[in-house]
Amino acid sequence: MWAELLPVGRSAASGGYRRFAWNSADAECRSWFEQQARDRGLHYELDRNCNQWAWLGDPAGEGAVVTGSHLDSVPDGGAFDGPLGVVSSFAALDELRARGTGLARPLAIVNFGDEEGARFGVACIGSRLTAGVLAKEQAYELRDADGVRLPDAMERAGQDPTAIGADGDRLARIGAFVELHVEQGRYLTEEHPVGVASAIWPHGRWRFDFRGEANHAGTTRIEDRRDPMLTYANTVLAARKKAKLAGALATFGKVAVEPNGTNAIASLVRGWLDSRAADEATLTALVEEIGRAAAERGERDGVEVGLTRESYTPVVDFDGPLRDRLAARLGGVPVLPTGAGHDAGILASAVPTAMLFVRNPSGVSHSPAEHAEPADCLAGVAALADVLEDLACQ
Secondary structure (H helix, E strand, O other): OHHHHOOOOEOOOOOOEOOOOOOHHHHHHHHHHHHHHHHOOOEEEEOOOOOEEEEEOOOOOOOEEEEEEEOOOOOOEOOOOOHHHHHHHHHHHHHHHHHOOOOOOOEEEEEEOOOOOOOOOOOOHHHHHHHOOOOHHHHHOOEOOOOOEHHHHHHHOOOOOOOOOOOHHHHHOEEEEEEEEEOOOOOOOOOOOEEEEEEEOOEEEEEEEEEOOOEEOOOOOHHHOOOHHHHHHHHHHHHHHHHHHHOOEEEEEEEEEEOOOOOEEOOEEEEEEEEEOOOHHHHHHHHHHHHHHHHHHHHHHOOEEEEEEEEEEOOEEOOHHHHHHHHHHOOOOOEEEEOOOOHHHHHOOOOOEEEEEEOOOOOOOOOOOOOOOHHHHHHHHHHHHHHHHHHHOO
8 A cells, every 4th residue: 555655646856745635645635645545445424524534334323433644744844754554444344353343333544635735724634624614605705826825726636615614413423533643753662663743832834925116126225125035034044042941842844935037126026925833722822923023024115014823723632531442452662742733632622632643764745855664564554453442443
């Protein structure tokens, strides 16, 4: 399975992946998922938000145990973030069948759509729609960098966007959701290649609009300029400094410039801030401080500064009894928090949810250098199979 997925959406130039929502690579990944389901004789279905499901047992049954993750990527992302969870889910099911394990409740594998938010700027769109965190009207307003609306992109990919929205009936039938994911840090050890998540830090994305005045780079005096690039650059540095002082994280990883000419002073710079902290009060205060720093510098530069929150996920504490049950079943593995967002975090408000992490020896993620050792991945499959057996077969 892993070998089949590796070439899909991979850039020859960077070695990273460009599996974005509703593009050709995404379609190929979705076809792969459907084929895996059908090869195993599972009931395959597409829900109202175009998330993919593969069922063993009655999809209408109560108390279902669900596992899975996502198959899309960030721009030039790695091979493991998302796909490891989906591949491991199918492999864990194969392991349960090899053990001759009988199910006491339905078991499903899911591929949530557009988890990374690389195309439309909002992470976990598939699970957010399902949980009612993202309204249909909001989703319809989302556009990619080329101005294509989310529903139009879905239609072009052969999907129906008219029914998207909260799917409470489906969530009510789920007794537990367990997502396996590659570790996005470097805390697990060779002795403990698998861990259990305790919580997800609160995090969000904010768009800064720096509006100045376009002018000629070669003829405009320095004192006459209203250059938004200066304000943007200062804000990037301020964000780094203030995040370090707060013990939090702040990253400007995406920028758009107009008119984007080498010999032109910009009229508009848009920068997107990703910020995360251990608690919501720290995160709120940090973003406010970065906003104030931007406004103060903008006043000096003659630049107008606008700040818009595009998405936000509050702190997620995973279901305590489920978390403890998994840790005990796996023999007291490490329990650790994460600063990364996941579909499991979105569903946690509606469904008992837990996560397993598989060791990442480099700690690198969202990069072509992302890696997990085969032995650790197999340990993750075995751990997931043990957990599913405990949850779905008793």
